[in-house]
Amino acid sequence: MSALAGFGVLIRKELLESVRTFRLPIVVGLFAVVGIGSPLLARFTPEIVEALAGDMGIPVPTPTIEAAIDQLLKNVAQFGGLTAILLAMGSVAAEKERGTAALLLTKPVGRAAFLGAKVAALGLVLLTAVAVATVGGWIYTAILFETPSAGGFAGLGVLVWLSLFAYAAITFVASTLTRSALAAAGIGFVALVGLGIASAFPEVGRFLPPGLGEPARALALGGGAEVAVPVSAAVVLLVACLGVAWAAFRRQEL
Amino acid sequence: MTDGPIVRTIGLTKRYGPIVALDGLDLEVPRGVVFGLLGPNGAGKTTTIRLLTGLARPTAGRAEVAGVAAGPDTPELQRRIGYLDQDPRFYGWMRGRELLELVGQLHGLRGARLRGRVTETLARVGLSDAAERRIGGYSGGMRQRLGIGQAIVAEPELLILDEPVSSLDPEGRRDLLALVGELRASSTVVFSTHVLADVERVCDRVAILDQGRLVTDGPLDALLEEYAGPVYRLDPEPGQAAQVAALVAALDAADWVTTVVVDGGVVSVSVRDPAAGGRALLGAVVDAGVALVGFERQRPTLEDVFLRLVGRDRDEAAA
Numbered sequence: 355m356s357a358l359a360g361f362g363v364l365i366r367k368e369l370l371e372s373v374r375t376f377r378l379p380i381v382v383g384l385f386a387v388v389g390i391g392s393p394l395l396a397r398f399t400p401e402i403v404e405a406l407a408g409d410m411g412i413p414v415p416t417p418t419i420e421a422a423i424d425q426l427l428k429n430v431a432q433f434g435g436l437t438a439i440l441l442a443m444g445s446v447a448a449e450k451e452r453g454t455a456a457l458l459l460t461k462p463v464g465r466a467a468f469l470g471a472k473v474a475a476l477g478l479v480l481l482t483a484v485a486v487a488t489v490g491g492w493i494y495t496a497i498l499f500e501t502p503s504a505g506g507f508a509g510l511g512v513l514v515w516l517s518l519f520a521y522a523a524i525t526f527v528a529s530t531l532t533r534s535a536l537a538a539a540g541i542g543f544v545a546l547v548g549l550g551i552a553s554a555f556p557e558v559g560r561f562l563p564p565g566l567g568e569p570a571r572a573l574a575l576g577g578g579a580e581v582a583v584p585v586s587a588a589v590v591l592l593v594a595c596l597g598v599a600w601a602a603f604r605r606q607e608l
Numbered sequence: 609m610t611d612g613p614i615v616r617t618i619g620l621t622k623r624y625g626p627i628v629a630l631d632g633l634d635l636e637v638p639r640g641v642v643f644g645l646l647g648p649n650g651a652g653k654t655t656t657i658r659l660l661t662g663l664a665r666p667t668a669g670r671a672e673v674a675g676v677a678a679g680p681d682t683p684e685l686q687r688r689i690g691y692l693d694q695d696p697r698f699y700g701w702m703r704g705r706e707l708l709e710l711v712g713q714l715h716g717l718r719g720a721r722l723r724g725r726v727t728e729t730l731a732r733v734g735l736s737d738a739a740e741r742r743i744g745g746y747s748g749g750m751r752q753r754l755g756i757g758q759a760i761v762a763e764p765e766l767l768i769l770d771e772p773v774s775s776l777d778p779e780g781r782r783d784l785l786a787l788v789g790e791l792r793a794s795s796t797v798v799f800s801t802h803v804l805a806d807v808e809r810v811c812d813r814v815a816i817l818d819q820g821r822l823v824t825d826g827p828l829d830a831l832l833e834e835y836a837g838p839v840y841r842l843d844p845e846p847g848q849a850a851q852v853a854a855l856v857a858a859l860d861a862a863d864w865v866t867t868v869v870v871d872g873g874v875v876s877v878s879v880r881d882p883a884a885g886g887r888a889l890l891g892a893v894v895d896a897g898v899a900l901v902g903f904e905r906q907r908p909t910l911e912d913v914f915l916r917l918v919g920r921d922r923d924e925a926a927a
Binding site: 360363371374375457458459460461462464604605606607 | 658661662663664665680681683684686687689691693695696697698699701702706710711713714715716758
């Protein structure tokens with residue numbers, strides 16, 4: 355178990371760091387705005403367009419619960435993807451750059467524990483943020499449209515979290531391989547865009563993180579969805595990323 | 609605990625591309641000593657320390673700490689050491705006390721023992737009053753003292769300090785050296801430094817590195833003795849001009865004396881054989897009827913030895 359030596363202590367440190375550096379409160383606050391703002395935007399789009407367009411008579415469809423959920427998914431996917439990259443970019447690279455990785459890794463700490471604590475904290479921060487966005491979205495959708503399925507919204511939250519965690523994991527690998535947080539962010543951003551483009555092809559898309567969006571929408575609308583393939587693919591991607599990160603980091607010189 | 613050396617390196621080599629940072633280092637550090645690692649910039653001191661702490665991997669050879677092979681991802685190794693980097697970096701958002709608690713917990717300390725050790729360590733490094741302040745607001749000297757605190761909080765078998773006095777003011781330096789002296793009782797201390805006077809004050813043994821190679825190592829006293837010149841210094845009591853003149857004349861005539869210099873009333877005598885010369889010299893002093901205030905064999909400073917060895921090493925390398 356020496357590879358995991360120090361895991362419990364380190365995850366507490368990571369979570370404390372998330373709070374003290376305001377990373378957690380800021381991300382949660384922004385996700386709350388996205389979660390609450392999406393159904394609001396969907397509901398008041400006609401009024402906004404009318405106010406801006408004046409007498410031009412631009413036709414706007416009547417807002418529906420589907421539009422609210424689509425808006426939520428789109429906003430969380432775009433904003434959340436970037437946030438996941440920003441959260442993960444400095445996880446390891448910044449610690450190597452600053453020299454704090456050397457401080458910890460000259461203590462009885464397994465490198466797997468060092469990485470594992472960071473990934474777990476990253477996942478928890480994203481989970482908290484997505485949960486707040488999902489709950490906020492559910493409440494405002496219920497107020498402005500109709501009460502959606504709570505279980506379905508929970509499913510949406512889990513799938514959104516998984517897709518964001520996958521982007522974070524890709525950026526995390528880059529952060530482990532490089533000594534620059536900016537380079538890691540660049541790699542994460544290229545992955546975000548590249549996977550978005552690749553997911554336009556349905557046969558490929560359902561194996562990629564963006565492929566989780568369609569089943570998430572179906573679940574939120576109270577219907578059934580085939581989640582086994584996209585969830586399995588996302589989990590495999592996550593595990594592969596963490597495996598690569600560990601294989602590279604365990605022999606790395608600091 | 610075994611009786612063997614706490615640090616052993618065998619043919620330890622580290623290359624960075626074409627640069628040989630450390631070249632086949634064979635070194636042993638006995639337990640319970642304060643061990644000075646000396647050398648000019650680029651000598652291989654920090655590379656040696658990075659290999660011992662597992663921050664780097666050797667290109668060839670190996671290093672062991674308390675019988676555990678050194679290398680990355682070896683918590684069994686790190687459990688035995690406390691380490692202070694030459695430029696220690698910390699989490700600015702953390703409080704001083706929290707850092708020591710974190711390190712203590714990583715070393716397995718819990719509860720009252722952890723709290724006790726942390727409080728004691730903060731007092732020992734003079735940071736009790738700043739314990740609840742964020743490290744981001746600490747001065748350079750306070751960070752250095754915190755660095756020492758985190759290295760000693762878990763009472764490691766081996767304490768490795770890389771240039772520990774570099775950013776300390778004279779008072780801080782004096783306190784650190786006193787602390788290192790105290791730690792001798794509980795830990796083995798290896799520290800690298802450029803400040804040779806500090807080494808002379810606290811070290812029992814030294815190793816001198818140059819250009820990645822070990823030039824010499826051994827007990828400090830033996831090293832100073834080995835390189836002591838064959839010169840004796842006589843300090844006669846005042847008011848003996850005639851006796852001293854007679855002594856100088858006798859020494860000038862002796863075949864076991866090479867030179868005699870009188871400067872400010874002090875007589876410096878170079879002899880051919882230090883051991884025999886010392887005895888003969890005392891006989892000559894008695895014969896001349898000179899009363900002495902002082903009689904000593906001149907010992908070199910560590911700086912003299914260092915410059916002589918490193919200079920000679922460079923000359924040989926150039927030849």
